[in-house]
Amino acid sequence: MKIGFIGLGKMGSGMAANLVHAGHRVTVYNRSPAKVEALVEQGATRASTVAEACRGDVVFTMLADDTAVEDVVFGADGILAALSRGATHISSSTISVALSQRLTAAHRDAGQRYVAAPVFGRPEAAAAAKLFVVAAGAPQALEPLTSLFDAIGQRTFVVSGQPAAANLVKLSGNFMLASVIESIGEAVALVGKAGVDPLQYVDILTSTLFSAPAYQTYGGLIARREFEPAGFTATLGLKDIQLVLAAAEELAVPLPVASLLRDRFLALQAGGAGHLDWSAIATLAGRDAGLNHPA
Ligand code: NAP
Numbered sequence: 001m002k003i004g005f006i007g008l009g010k011m012g013s014g015m016a017a018n019l020v021h022a023g024h025r026v027t028v029y030n031r032s033p034a035k036v037e038a039l040v041e042q043g044a045t046r047a048s049t050v051a052e053a054c055r056g057d058v059v060f061t062m063l064a065d066d067t068a069v070e071d072v073v074f075g076a077d078g079i080l081a082a083l084s085r086g087a088t089h090i091s092s093s094t095i096s097v098a099l100s101q102r103l104t105a106a107h108r109d110a111g112q113r114y115v116a117a118p119v120f121g122r123p124e125a126a127a128a129a130k131l132f133v134v135a136a137g138a139p140q141a142l143e144p145l146t147s148l149f150d151a152i153g154q155r156t157f158v159v160s161g162q163p164a165a166a167n168l169v170k171l172s173g174n175f176m177l178a179s180v181i182e183s184i185g186e187a188v189a190l191v192g193k194a195g196v197d198p199l200q201y202v203d204i205l206t207s208t209l210f211s212a213p214a215y216q217t218y219g220g221l222i223a224r225r226e227f228e229p230a231g232f233t234a235t236l237g238l239k240d241i242q243l244v245l246a247a248a249e250e251l252a253v254p255l256p257v258a259s260l261l262r263d264r265f266l267a268l269q270a271g272g273a274g275h276l277d278w279s280a281i282a283t284l285a286g287r288d289a290g291l292n293h294p295a
Contacts, residue, residue: 002056012062014126185282237278
């Protein structure tokens with residue numbers, strides 16, 4: 001398939017490379033042009049503008065946040081203006097439910113297709129084509145995309161005919177991950193202040209009651225205090241908790257734990273540590289207990 005890929009950050013670079021390796025003709029664009037080089041070396045075609053990346057059947061976006069997606073879609077010579085009628089925009093960024101609904105309407109009005117396909121998995125999983133894809137959109141739009149999702153991930157879940165439902169599922173998953181990080185941080189502060197080795201503690205818990213990937217991945221990062229380089233920055237984590245709270249407010253669903261997490265991310269950001277991995281919020285419980293601050 002002829003594909004455009006816009007956004008070659010930590011996640012997008014691996015996803016685009018796997019589409020190339022799967023035999024698709026991939027044209028890549030990134031705001032900072034230097035990131036395009038590595039993909040061109042692997043067989044992708046360089047696009048100098050967003051519009052040049054929109055000449056195929058499909059264009060992926062994997063961008064930081066709502067503002068980035070709005071710039072790239074609605075800007076002059078953006079996706080909305082450049083994509084052919086009948087072609088599909090696959091939005092894999094973690095964006096708001098409200099923006100996904102706006103994109104659904106805008107692409108429909110332009111005679112284009114729009115599918116939300118946010119992903120679970122960190123940059124290592126993106127590079128290894130081991131993402132989990134949560135897809136939603138009209139069945140006739142989703143059906144031709146199966147091989148693309150197979151190229152970037154290990155499993156695809158189709159959740160709804162409404163694209164925004166996939167964004168809500170993704171955001172709810174990140175809320176649960178942040179809750180896990182916070183609870184590990186509190187538990188490690190507790191046992192750590194009493195002199196128990198955090199590495200052994202996490203090993204005990206993740207080999208017994210909590211043997212799920214979320215606990216293993218984040219328990220390890222927290223016990224080793226391995227917050228740089230970030231796989232997923234605390235700045236993006238704050239963004240996701242804010243988006244969860246916005247969606248919850250719209251649906252009138254109180255999320256008291258998410259409100260606490262928002263303050264944790266704000267505190268980390270305010271302390272100049274937004275560039276750290278989002279698991280660094282786990283250290284704030286230690287700080288509150290008189291232990292060391294990470295930044
Ligand atoms: P990242 O490394 O910070 O990359 C962000 C990308 O967005 C870069 O290509 C950046 O371009 C581009 N961008 C930002 N603002 C822009 C703008 N105004 N106009 C055009 N391009 C813009 O982020 P990431 O970790 O790959 O995450 C990308 C998305 O995936 C986010 O929505 C994130 O929440 C989600 N996600 C991340 C993970 C993870 O573990 N990292 C996992 C699942 C989902 P430049 O290179 O020019 O800055």
